[in-house]
Amino acid sequence: xxxxxxxxxxxxxxxxxxxxxxxxxxxxxxxxxxxxxxxxxxxxxxxxxxxxxxxxxxxxxxxxxxxxxxxxxxxxxxxxxxxxxxxxxxxxxxxxxxxxxxxxxxxxxxxxxxxxxxxxxxxxxxxxxxxxxxxxxxxxxxxxxxxxxxxxxxxxxxxxxxxxxxxxxxxxxxxxxxxxxxxxxxxxxxxxxxxxxxxxxxxxxxxxxxxxxxxxxxxxxxxxxxxxxxxxxxxxxxxxxxxxxxxxxxxxxxxxxxxxxxxxxxxxxxxxxxxxxxxxxxxxxxxxxxxxxxxxxxxxxxxxxxxxxxxxxxxxxxxxxxxxxxxxxxxxxxxxxxxxxxxxxxxxxxxxxxxxxxxxxxxxxxxxxxxxxxxxxxxxxxxxxxxxxxxxxxxx
Amino acid sequence: xxxxxxxxxxxxxxxxxxxxxxxxxxxxxxxxxxxxxxxxxxxxxxxxxxxxxxxxxxxxxxxxxxxxxxxxxxxxxxxxxxxxxxxxxxxxxxxxxxxxxxxxxxxxxxxxxxxxxxxxxxxxxxxxxxxxxxxxxxxxxxxxxxxxxxxxxxxxxxxxxxxxxxxxxxxxxxxxxxxxxxxxxxxxxxxxxxxxxxxxxxxxxxxxxxxxxxxxxxxx
Numbered sequence: 001x002x003x004x005x006x007x008x009x010x011x012x013x014x015x016x017x018x019x020x021x022x023x024x025x026x027x028x029x030x031x032x033x034x035x036x037x038x039x040x041x042x043x044x045x046x047x048x049x050x051x052x053x054x055x056x057x058x059x060x061x062x063x064x065x066x067x068x069x070x071x072x073x074x075x076x077x078x079x080x081x082x083x084x085x086x087x088x089x090x091x092x093x094x095x096x097x098x099x100x101x102x103x104x105x106x107x108x109x110x111x112x113x114x115x116x117x118x119x120x121x122x123x124x125x126x127x128x129x130x131x132x133x134x135x136x137x138x139x140x141x142x143x144x145x146x147x148x149x150x151x152x153x154x155x156x157x158x159x160x161x162x163x164x165x166x167x168x169x170x171x172x173x174x175x176x177x178x179x180x181x182x183x184x185x186x187x188x189x190x191x192x193x194x195x196x197x198x199x200x201x202x203x204x205x206x207x208x209x210x211x212x213x214x215x216x217x218x219x220x221x222x223x224x225x226x227x228x229x230x231x232x233x234x235x236x237x238x239x240x241x242x243x244x245x246x247x248x249x250x251x252x253x254x255x256x257x258x259x260x261x262x263x264x265x266x267x268x269x270x271x272x273x274x275x276x277x278x279x280x281x282x283x284x285x286x287x288x289x290x291x292x293x294x295x296x297x298x299x300x301x302x303x304x305x306x307x308x309x310x311x312x313x314x315x316x317x318x319x320x321x322x323x324x325x326x327x328x329x330x331x332x333x334x335x336x337x338x339x340x341x342x343x344x345x346x347x348x349x350x351x352x353x354x355x356x357x358x359x360x361x362x363x364x365x366x367x368x369x370x371x372x373x374x375x376x377x378x379x380x381x382x383x384x385x386x387x388x389x390x391x392x393x394x395x396x
Numbered sequence: 397x398x399x400x401x402x403x404x405x406x407x408x409x410x411x412x413x414x415x416x417x418x419x420x421x422x423x424x425x426x427x428x429x430x431x432x433x434x435x436x437x438x439x440x441x442x443x444x445x446x447x448x449x450x451x452x453x454x455x456x457x458x459x460x461x462x463x464x465x466x467x468x469x470x471x472x473x474x475x476x477x478x479x480x481x482x483x484x485x486x487x488x489x490x491x492x493x494x495x496x497x498x499x500x501x502x503x504x505x506x507x508x509x510x511x512x513x514x515x516x517x518x519x520x521x522x523x524x525x526x527x528x529x530x531x532x533x534x535x536x537x538x539x540x541x542x543x544x545x546x547x548x549x550x551x552x553x554x555x556x557x558x559x560x561x562x563x564x565x566x567x568x569x570x571x572x573x574x575x576x577x578x579x580x581x582x583x584x585x586x587x588x589x590x591x592x593x594x595x596x597x598x599x600x601x602x603x604x605x606x607x608x609x610x611x612x613x614x615x616x
Contacts (some may be wrong), residue, residue, distance in 0.1 A: 014548050021528050142548060144514055169415040169519035181413040376450060389410035389526040
């Protein structure tokens with residue numbers, strides 16, 4: 001577990017002292033985070049790093065989770081998907097049972113705090129049991145395209161909060177409460193981002209079957225149409241006509257028919273082309289992803305819809321230029337012509353990859369700029385400052 | 397050596413951003429929304445740009461110009477908006493009127509492009525500035541120089557930009573130099589520094605230069 005002083009080695013000058021000064025204004029206050037679970041990425045990944053640090057800073061920080069039966073989880077998943085724009089939403093009966101289950105959760109959990117942050121949709125209806133403290137709904141996805149009927153149902157809970165927080169402006173749907181913006185961040189000491197020795201990288205890539213005898217293009221991301229892995233293959237093929245490169249596509253795939261079909265197609269492509277490597281990895285394969293990003297010549301993130309995927313920030317922290325789609329948080333992370341390029345098409349991705357390979361001096365220059373950009377804007381120290389500022393503002 | 401009647405307390409700041417759920421999908425909507433959003437939002441997208449942007453970020457001068465260039469793709473409009481120096485306006489409403497006038501004039505000469513998708517729309521925001529006392533004080537010019545050299549760059553923004561436009565608890569550098577330390581000439585030099593289209597670190601460098609000259613002249 002990292003301590004706040006550890007970040008002096010990686011954050012910008014004065015950033016840690018600044019966080020310490022901010023924390024003085026919240027010391028002794030009780031801050032509670034509630035999520036649907038402690039595992040996985042997103043909010044849980046951030047809280048695993050930030051909650052211990054907040055406690056170290058003298059804040060009474062706790063983290064609780066909600067749970068229930070199989071129907072509860074199924075409705076919570078359907079609700080979350082509908083808020084993200086899925087075609088089907090949860091049933092009225094399912095939502096009623098979900099709210100009932102959260103009423104039980106509310107009785108079991110100690111919700112006494114000065115500031116209660118409820119993350120994503122699963123625990124959101126806990127707000128109905130609110131008594132003391134200021135309640136904040138933390139939305140980590142893009143709700144702007146939420147199903148209208150689901151949003152109407154969900155909003156009866158969301159509007160009971162004192163405020164909501166979104167990762168980007170434009171990710172919100174209509175609410176009657178103040179809506180703040182706190183972009184996510186990466187933890188440079190997490191397994192996914194910590195320094196690896198050259199030997200570690202070689203060993204890990206050897207284990208994955210990725211040779212390092214030619215320039216390596218890497219895309220990390222779920223094998224889903226939103227991340228356009230087939231488009232990445234097409235861009236690679238355009239580049240391959242001029243440069244002898246290798247493409248590694250690494251990510252997770254759930255058991256949905258669309259993803260399985262996509263993965264099957266990608267495996268066929270890899271079988272016919274030895275320079276295309278398709279790696280289906282478990283969600284916790286952080287060390288392997290770290291090594292792949294570090295071994296990459298250029299990192300791709302050619303997503304068509306990406307919410308606030310932090311893949312570009314992770315890659316830039318490792319000193320890699322990023323060629324990414326122009327969507328969601330990707331466009332916020334990549335500074336065009338400085339830390340990489342944002343592209344709108346397969347041809348655009350191929351053009352920018354070729355541009356970098358033909359001008360190799362740009363690769364370290366953009367990589368260095370990217371690392372500084374992340375140091376300033378996407379490290380966990382910046383998010384801690386934002387979180388503390390939010391607490392100070394709401395607890396005034 | 398001069399000693400101030402009251403010490404300057406350095407403070408930094410964090411900008412807590414709030415989205416207003418007000419959006420513009422084309423130039424015409426941008427004009428009408430700028431005309432009606434709270435003044436704090438006009439402030440955020442113009443003066444606030446100096447706190448958020450740094451040497452790596454392309455300098456468009458304000459968020460409206462950046463959006464016109466990157467999302468609308470209207471370079472001429474972007475140039476006309478980028479050249480607007482917010483420090484040249486005595487009040488936020490005057491700045492707002494000027495931005496609206498530029499958009500109005502541009503729309504008379506050029507057809508509006510297509511409406512953008514929502515994710516590329518201009519999303520209006522405002523901010524709440526949370527002040528952060530830095531535990532550094534100055535009662536003399538030498539102490540002021542030492543603090544100015546080491547404070548977080550958000551303190552440069554707070555004591556020079558924010559205090560120039562909006563009332564804050566912290567003191568503007570020129571106010572303290574004039575009223576606290578009795579150095580009106582140095583205060584005037586501070587007030588003449590133009591933060592437009594530069595970085596807070598460059599502003600810090602210029603201010604330090606003025607202080608060094610005053611110290612070398614024995615005026616501190």
